[in-house]
Amino acid sequence: MDLASAKMIGAGLASIALIGAGVGIGIIFGNYLAGALRNPGAAAGQFTNLLVGFALCEFTGLLGVVMAFIILFT
Amino acid sequence: MEQFEVRPLLPLHIGGLDLSFTNASLWMCIVTAVCAIFLTMAASPRKLVPTRMQSITELSYMFVSDMIRSAAGTEGLKFFPFVFTLFMFVLFSNVIGLFPLIHPFTVTSHIIVTFALAFFVFLMVIVVGLARHGLHFFSLFAPKVPAVMLLVLVPIEVVSFLSRPISLAVRLFANMLAGHTMLYVFGTFVIGLATAGGALSVISIMPFLAIVAVVALEFLIAFLQAYVFAILTCIYLNDALNLHGHH
Numbered sequence A: 001m002d003l004a005s006a007k008m009i010g011a012g013l014a015s016i017a018l019i020g021a022g023v024g025i026g027i028i029f030g031n032y033l034a035g036a037l038r039n040p041g042a043a044a045g046q047f048t049n050l051l052v053g054f055a056l057c058e059f060t061g062l063l064g065v066v067m068a069f070i071i072l073f074t
Numbered sequence B: 001m002e003q004f005e006v007r008p009l010l011p012l013h014i015g016g017l018d019l020s021f022t023n024a025s026l027w028m029c030i031v032t033a034v035c036a037i038f039l040t041m042a043a044s045p046r047k048l049v050p051t052r053m054q055s056i057t058e059l060s061y062m063f064v065s066d067m068i069r070s071a072a073g074t075e076g077l078k079f080f081p082f083v084f085t086l087f088m089f090v091l092f093s094n095v096i097g098l099f100p101l102i103h104p105f106t107v108t109s110h111i112i113v114t115f116a117l118a119f120f121v122f123l124m125v126i127v128v129g130l131a132r133h134g135l136h137f138f139s140l141f142a143p144k145v146p147a148v149m150l151l152v153l154v155p156i157e158v159v160s161f162l163s164r165p166i167s168l169a170v171r172l173f174a175n176m177l178a179g180h181t182m183l184y185v186f187g188t189f190v191i192g193l194a195t196a197g198g199a200l201s202v203i204s205i206m207p208f209l210a211i212v213a214v215v216a217l218e219f220l221i222a223f224l225q226a227y228v229f230a231i232l233t234c235i236y237l238n239d240a241l242n243l244h245g246h247h
Helices: A003-014 A017-038 A040-073 B023-043 B052-072 B074-096 B111-141 B147-162 B164-194 B199-203 B205-242
Strands: B008-010
Touching: A003 A040, A017 A040, A040 B052, A040 B164, A040 B205, B008 B023, B023 B052, B023 B074, B052 B074, B052 B205, B074 B111, B074 B205, B111 B147, B111 B164, B111 B205, B147 B164, B164 B199, B164 B205, B199 B205
Parallel strands: none
Antiparallel strands: none
16 A cells, blocks of 8 residues: 555544544533533533533544644645 | 645745744734724724624623633633633634635634644743742642542643643634635535536535535634633633632
């Protein structure tokens, strides 16, 4: 296998990291909604925590994307 | 891709340094100017019953000050000008980068720009923390747990503290880069299908509709990322101001 095609496959493999980010973001928002429906009064106070959790979770997936960019464009 | 290229407009080399005024610098100036002019113009009527433009400014002021108060306490309001500037700069550069007709350059899609912002936040947290608590600031790395657990927790805390500027920078940069790349990819689908002729030209409307939806999503992300950047800055400031306690 030549280097160019190996790079393409590697970049594709690196993008698999986004599966985890997708699952994680789904869990965060799903659990927030479930909690908010049970106790709507407390929901607004946890909105910041929701977004922080979302941001931290998304970052792990984005590391994979950045890895793919590095593989493709160097 | 052409939209991410940095081109020197006014070449300037001092010593071994390349200090050229590039299109990135130009767009940073434009973003700052648009932001300053918009906020000044909108706030200038100073009516008791605000006009629409004035209420945009007042809403964004209240939004940021509420955010600081909830994340870092009333003491954090000393840093309101800093957080508000950061929020507005990131928000305006994200949003201005999405307008297609003026061929904008999205400054936040370059990691060096976002890293400079994030590293400034990181340094400020350290300086504020040391100035306020002295060497006691380093107790931030030691949560109140049994001594044996500290062997494991201190390295984790140190690494997570040091990775803060990287995660702040990469999150904003990767979101902007991925969004613009996605628009570009869907754009090539439209051109490719439309020029293919026959039935393929007809279905080129489908990626076009997808672009419309993606642009709407990008506006949401542009705001959300500016918000996340600002709220994480507030949370890090809270660490520096109150160490473990939550105001």
